[in-house]
Amino acid sequence: MPGPTGARPRVVVVGGGFAGINAVKGLRDAPVDVTLVDRRNFHLFQPLTYQVATGALSPGEIAYPLRALFHAAPNVQVLLGDVSGFDLDARQVMLAPTDGAATAERVPYDLLVVAAGSAYSYFGHDEWADSAPEVKSLESALHARSRILEAFEHAEATDDPERRRELLTFVVVGGGPTGVEMAGQIGELARDTLRKDFRAIDPRHARILLVEATDRLLTSFPPSLSRRAAGALEQLGVTPLLDRMVVGVDGDGVDLRAPDGTIERVAAETVIWAAGVRASPLATALGTATGAAVDGAGRLTVNADLTLPGHPEVFAAGDMVRIRDEHGDQVTVLPGVAPVAIQQGKYLAKAITRRVRDGRSAGPFKYLDKGNLATIGRRRAVADLHVARLSGTLAWITWLIVHLYYLIGFQNRLLVLLRWLYSFLTRGRGARLITGAEYEGRD
């Protein structure tokens, strides 16, 4: 399938997440020219971003420069750019104007892969974002880290008991893996890491509330493991609040609605958001351009081979899509986890290589679910491996091994292992720094 110029087909991959980089990796030796477009210059290992938010890890340990990933692949070009839309007829990706180019740039493609991921949605209340940082993006995680640590600092400084209680109350919204992991980390921070650090306050008295709208945590796990997770969290001083809907967030706390409709106000200085993701606007853009369905969470419905209906040259993958099976009668939403994106990226590389080599199209994408992991704290985790359901130390070790294995880059893996080893032995956290724009140029 040669390009219009008769040259090698040009594959443009939008998004340097798990789906994108695995697609590009698989195309390094294919007879194509690949352009990877991302607005960040690094791949972020999102499953561990929450550990940056609690000072367990540094940004450099979970982020890896995209150029460094592919500098040895001459057929791969990395382009730092913000994709503003697509011209499917002209087969061009449109970039928002950058410093480099005055006018919007256009990147032509023969085959297009869009894997722009998703971001946390605030149930349509974007204004909540200021009061309740999420821990999906690196900057927001660093912001959350500063907020959490500052709360303890200010509690140490104040004499007002009520204010102190508010400062030492931490609300995590969302009982999924990220929320559970986040609440567990704050619990360990308060009980272990900071235990001896203060003189006026006892960090162990911190209130940590984990708010979940449904009747159990980790709904993607079997109920037995949800119960074990809740128990492990309680041991860390975390109080799960089930069947509670967040109806208000501001600088002073949250409003929670109970099943009976009563609204409870919780005064809290620190609120962390880990509920409800929304697909990238680029999913909607593709839907509008092609008439493909887009669901309430902004996910684009693609064919079983991840192509866009009516556009076999356009693929979409990752947690911005739903998949319609080959018979066209059932639509599946796969969990928004790294393994799905990784498998889809590898599948796309194979599908594209086959299409380019001999025009054959690939069969439907099949997700091999190897299981489900969530960690709560040191030697506390749950693992649903189908063959076995683990909890406690064994599940935790499984979690460690899996995450170290998938951590990109030999160096990062070593650094993270070293930090974790240190943290495990000393219960310390090396990266608990309060940093932020407000300090720009000071010191």
Add this chain to the structure above:
Amino acid sequence: MPGPTGARPRVVVVGGGFAGINAVKGLRDAPVDVTLVDRRNFHLFQPLTYQVATGALSPGEIAYPLRALFHAAPNVQVLLGDVSGFDLDARQVMLAPTDGAATAERVPYDLLVVAAGSAYSYFGHDEWADSAPEVKSLESALHARSRILEAFEHAEATDDPERRRELLTFVVVGGGPTGVEMAGQIGELARDTLRKDFRAIDPRHARILLVEATDRLLTSFPPSLSRRAAGALEQLGVTPLLDRMVVGVDGDGVDLRAPDGTIERVAAETVIWAAGVRASPLATALGTATGAAVDGAGRLTVNADLTLPGHPEVFAAGDMVRIRDEHGDQVTVLPGVAPVAIQQGKYLAKAITRRVRDGRSAGPFKYLDKGNLATIGRRRAVADLHVARLSGTLAWITWLIVHLYYLIGFQNRLLVLLRWLYSFLTRGRGARLITGAEYEGRD
């Protein structure tokens, strides 16, 4: 010397830099209650901050939480606060109002140590700071890192050769150790780390200009080593511009005045500032309050025992002071380097302990100058050790050992060693991430 309440004397230390933390460390077993006040919650290993600015190190590797340093010392309290001034008569340190307290807080002391350090001054042109970040504070170093990496990214994206040349021109202002180290690091970044990373540009063609107002680099070193440093820099593609005065800085470049008065315009996207430090405003505050002399760089003149004239209960140290010798006829400005601050901090701990134990006052502070080190790049450095003047690999190894030895915290030392080892073997830089406030909440 009991406090007014008859309790143990209260020692307040302002500033968690090298002088401050060494003073507090030395007082852990003294019969005093110590309060360490800093507006940041971490000690920053400033001699390596420039390596964060070039992606060689992550913030967490050169910053260490103050509370973690002293959590085992029950007589030490760490207070996060911004000192706004002093009430020397009432013997109180005044803090700017924080979230914790509505009104300005006051911290009473019996003995006071002020070591608030210094910041880069822009020759009175604070507006230059926006266009030319410095690499002394952590945030500014991260800002500089993003600016440097973005310049390469935008150069890859643009087709305009003139714009590309501007994007690939880097100006470092100041030929002291930091400027030399910074220029050398950018040279290595362009020639080694990024060499294979781009397709449209060749990073090795980057112009790196090191601007120095005097007639040689590293004026604190003997001329022979200045020449060697200049030679090593040129091997890395850095062009030293001597006898050039910066008379203008804006977003598009710098204006340089030659000795003959002619002004040359250099178009450059990236300008890094490493020239001219100014002492903390707290030095002037103490000077105004006591009539003690303050020099043009804002440094406070203290007695030979680092006490404030007329205030034996107030000590000042670090690069915010000049020292008048015991005969009162000579004033010395010691170099603003870590060893001076470390020795002064240890001296203060001894002096205060002695004063508290048996009222004796200490002799004058004596600085033991062990020598002078500056690194230019891998296996390129200069060392003036009095006994010997080294350059090249031997000086570089000396520099490595000294800096690893002084890096606070077992964990950080290991992490930095690991990163450096990795960088040395692969010429890679793990932490070259473009991050910043503009990405807040995005992913």
